[in-house]
Amino acid sequence: MPRTLAVHQTRIPGLLVVDLPVLGDARGWFKENWHREKMIQLGLPDFTPVQNNISFNASAGSTRGMHAEPWDKLVSLASGRIFGAWVDLRQGPGFGSSFALELDTDQAVFVPRGVANGYQALAPDTVYSYLVNEHWTPEARDSYTYLNLADPTIAIPWPISLLQAEVSDADREHPSLCDVTPMAPRSIVVVGANGQLGRALMAMLPDAVGLTRPDFDLSDAETLDTVRWGDVGLIVNAAAYTAVDTAETEEGRRICWATNVSGLRALVERARAHRIPFVHISSDYVFDGTTEVHSEEEPISPLGVYGQTKAAGEALVSTLPQHWIVRTSWLIGDGSNFIRTMARLADTGVSPQVVNDQFGRLTFAEDLASGVMHLATHAPPGTYHLSNAGPVRSWAQIASLVFQFRGRPASDVLPITTAEFTAGSRAAPRPRYSTLSLAKTITSGFSPPCADERLAEYLSTIPLPGRNDAAQSG
Structure with a gap:
């Protein structure tokens, strides 16, 4: 049975998991990946996305993160499966709290500004898609807040060891939580x-x-x-x-x-x-x-x-x-x-x-x-x-x-x-x-x-x- 459209709050304030109905037959499947009216009625912020980005991951073990960006985004999958991890890097009492989830094509996650996002592909040819409500520019990186994927205080349980995973040099060099400057509120x-x-x-x-x-x-x-x-x-x-x-x-x-x-x-x-x-x-x-x-x-x-x-x-x-x-x-x-x-x-x-x-x-x-x-x-x-x-x-x-x-x-x-x-x-x-x-x-x-x-x-x-x-x- 397909999921019923629903929005769930996680332990990180503002980080929301969205259940998406996926309707399939012998030809494949169809889903409404973003439906403003329905999702807002269920509690998703009206974050008015302006850009859609897609990341293709050729093999299982491809790992990206952890990046806290100065905008909101809605992440979902067009194909494949991921292990997603999120850490609150916003200034305030929730700093350092984390949440993880195995994500398939029938769910999405709303990530508020200042919450670090990372994921690991668990299947080949995983297509990761996300809507954002600010246009990306090269200068935007100056406003990111980063966290090391292997930070021991967070201890994200990556299904595939980071020693065997495909991780960029930049992501391996991000700071530990104790060295992170929290993202200030707007x-x-x-x-x-x-x-x-x-x-x-x-x-x-x-x-x-x-x-x-x-x-x-x-x-x-x-x-x-x-x-x-x-x-x-x-x-x-x-x-x-x-x-x-x-x-x-x-x-x-x-x-x-x-x-x-x-x-x-x-x-x-x-x-x-x-x-x-x-x-x-x-x-x-x-x-x-x-x-x-x-x-x-x-x-x-x-x-x-x-x-x-x-x-x-x-x-x-x-x-x-x-x-x-x-x-x-x-x-x-x-x-x-x-x-x-x-x-x-x-x-x-x-x-x-x-x-x-x-x-x-x-x-x-x-x-x-x-x-x-x-x-x-x-x-x-x-x-x-x-x-x-x-x-x-x-x-x-x-x-x-x-x-x-x-x-x-x-x-x-x-x-x-x-x-x-x-x-x-x-x-x-x-x-x-x-x-x-x-x-x-x-x-x-x-x-x-x-x-x-x-x-x-x-x-x-x-x-x-x-x-x-x-x-x-x-």
Whole structure:
């Protein structure tokens, strides 16, 4: 009886054995060696192979390995029989664990990135086939991790002694397990690592790869090819052209579209080619602000060039299978921002005019960074809204809170309408209401802290005039 299609987990996490139905008659046999829909339903990762390789082994005893490659693969046989061996060489607690199996044409093995693969032909004319999800290049060998076939600590029970087996000189010289450097996990890449959110992400993810201008510029697609995308496990795009007023000028409009759309498109295509999960930071500016609270289901309706480019960017990112679009508002982090400006004005005796007819919530960069990583690791792909929680306030009300914290009366902030504030200037249209519904994000398991509490904590880090950090903290 032929096997029933099934997927089995082995003692090595992610290393899967696949039972394949082989249907035969007097003419020979037939099998579905790779059936994406059926196998994914049974638990095989959707690893999207891009290359098929075949290794012919003329005689029994031909032995190859052990190679841990920087991609996933599905190995199977077109004819013959093998003894297959696999050793986990990934960084982590499973390092050095092994699994072995005699493989015929009615089974396949899914080998995840970083698990060393080796085999020995047990019959002449064995044809070994494997699908991989990265194109092989000569330079790819530099990313392999090798293990000696005869390592005594693993003690693979090769059916045919390696003394009699046909083994290449290179394979005989691979290092013992004690000398193997484990294959590191795929990296997280933060694009726009020097922005307010980017800095918070890099502080939280010290092993992440931070990409910043001028070495990496989204408006210059050629710089994208300086990154080894095959080694990347997650992209967080925190880069954007955000000069909303300048974007309304002829030159600014071109730069805004080049960065937020054309450059993003090139980045999305790299993610698509290498199957990289993608987090994209978007904005409340994709809405016209006529609704008091915006949900993820609200149709987008941007008012100005910046909002239009963010909306177009969302459409690009949404074409990726694994994407998280995170809309946020009124970001406050390390660097120049509204809160620091208001604190400086309060400290220097200025009474500023601040708009009182735009409403929303602040988003502190550290909380946004934490929420972004929560969504990328715990929530299904999709679109999410993320700001700090708490009361909805106008910019003028927030400025008044800053003034009070700095010892100035709230009345020293002079409320003004947006129309009055922008009269005579070429200002971009802004949403009247920027408040984002947090229900979907909270349901995912992340509850943003209150913005008022975070504001007080943030202001406490900004020294008062004439007092140093030590005196203030005491």
